Amino acid sequence: MTDERLRRWRLVLGGGDADGTGRTLSGTDAAMDGALTALYDRKGQGGGAGLGASAPSVARWLGDIRRYFPTSVVQVMQRDAIDRLGLATLLLEPEMLEAVEPDVHLVGTLLSLGRAMPETTRETARAVVRKVVDELEKRLATRTRATLTGALDRSARISRPRHRDIDWDRTIRANLKHYLPEHGTLVPERLVGHGRASRAVRKEVVLCIDQSGSMAASVVHAAVFGAVLASLRSLATRLVVFDTSVVDLTEQLDDPVDVLFSTRLGGGTDINRALAYCQSKITRPADTVVVLISDLYEGGIRDEMVKRVAAMKASGVQFVSLLALSDEGAPAYDREHAAALAALGAPAFACTPDLFPEIMAAALEKRPLPIPEG
Template structure:
């Protein structure tokens, strides 16, 4: 190993030690790294994780071009190693682990990540999931980061937002526009919407509306793609060329075959049935307002608005914690529904189901979606009895514990077992299963 390679390794090992706050356990690495930087004639501030890239460049603007590493081009490997360690340390180092994060620190982090993207040859915003989603053509000279790096950066950003003084950030429109709408951010905004006003409230509503609109488009496509219910053969098929049943038509007309002309004389055409009776249906969505249920509540609120737009569907939306809130008048506007919810802690599920029961007109034409973690504030036995009576009456009951693509979610194990025995297992996971089940019941 030559001396340059050895010093590069020292720089990177020192970076890892600093990233995990272990400099004191590696004093030799710290000393050798500072000696290397001094020999290169570079400022020692590059090794300090508390000095942001922006602050460093304000003091040493001559290093701006050097921040663009342009991997693959010839250059001084040791200098590039020092710059790379600075950018990585500022993007993922000790500062990102602080208990609280200010708006200014978040802004500095965004700028550092932009420098890191530029240095690695990525499109601006690509590490945070805001860049182009397809491969970039060679003439652009830009690469795409690996999914693992993108995921780690997005998760880190969400963690920063969770620890940030969000009201302070939202007061700055320019900074607020750099936030990436996500379910975690929506939850934070819903929790704090009562404590913010003016510009901050406007930006909060904009972010929630943006996220809802993007998710609604995705779910609308999922609803369209999901398989529908069984074909109702009592519905006469449409007599169009697309529906022509060629095999059946030939088979039924075989007695009319003329051997002399070698032609099949067709007396009757047969068509494939595609019809499904669109009977009047009722959809009742009962959503737990507790903070742990935000993800499922957002998804199911949007799904309710999609199904409520069908002319043969009458939909109701009920939110609850220890109180009950009938949000049916706003069911066509998921944003308005979410703004009106109050994330709470207590849950009286049985009371909400009793309220929903009053909305049921014809049980066999009613789908009831209950979104909760099933940690009941009252009697578990009484709640199970209410659910059982609804199922026995013919109501199509859909218990939803979580609608999310990843992460552990806690659902009351007793109810998980009992509802599975009842033939109504609690749905957790992606929304596709709920969409498929609802579409089997509600004809679109």
């Protein structure tokens, strides 16, 4: 085995008599090994080799892992430190927040701390959340606007347009089979017109978001998408969050950070109550898309929730049920409720942020959803 392979195995196995590498680490390798041992060595967690519970020692450790590991690894290690060692409360201290690597999961942890967060920490926390939100918007906003604008244009096209509303490019392409070569001309049988979506709101979207603790990453992504959808003039977007109560955050959609700090992660779930509120706000069912983002663990009236979805679909509402809106895949979820929704023609599935624009475009155009496999 080469020296490099021995070095890597030594870092993986953590040393001791059982690792079998016989390798001694020094310099940067020793520092990396120390950072890993502080978090993952079970003996260290209970004794002096662990991170301990003091903010200074954790802040130093956070600085070390950012120095020695790539960002993607740092984010995983931070998450493990919070979950394994119970360090969430230390995030209430500003110096700790300044040391961490911001990511979606960290935002979820901060939001779950909620009212426990002192004023001295709140501004630092907002800065951390703002950085993550800005990065998500850069990644998602342009493609989302382009995809949905195209879908809205297509859904608004008319088949008997006035002359000034004819989309000549699409009309020619739609009638190429009617080209008469002997006359060198094309006789259109069907005219394709531009929609008038810019003059009036054509579609309405309601995002109904479960804010139970397991949905933290979905809440973050939904807030960003809500702000992007609200920026489209041809959409009227409403954002509703719920646990056992229902809060309408539509008025705050211009700033997803405000939306996030108005949520309250954790607690129970009453999906039926939330859907009842959303249903009461629908004025044009045939032009409305309702997106429920929830793991479907219902704490309210279970049968009524399914009946309410059936009623909305029967009225013409396009209903989309997402078990998660994150990069993590499907969480634990209520399979009985998922099967009941699927039987209504509203299959429940996990959706990544990159796929969400395509899901929304399909819903707006009333065509089959591009449901991911698995």
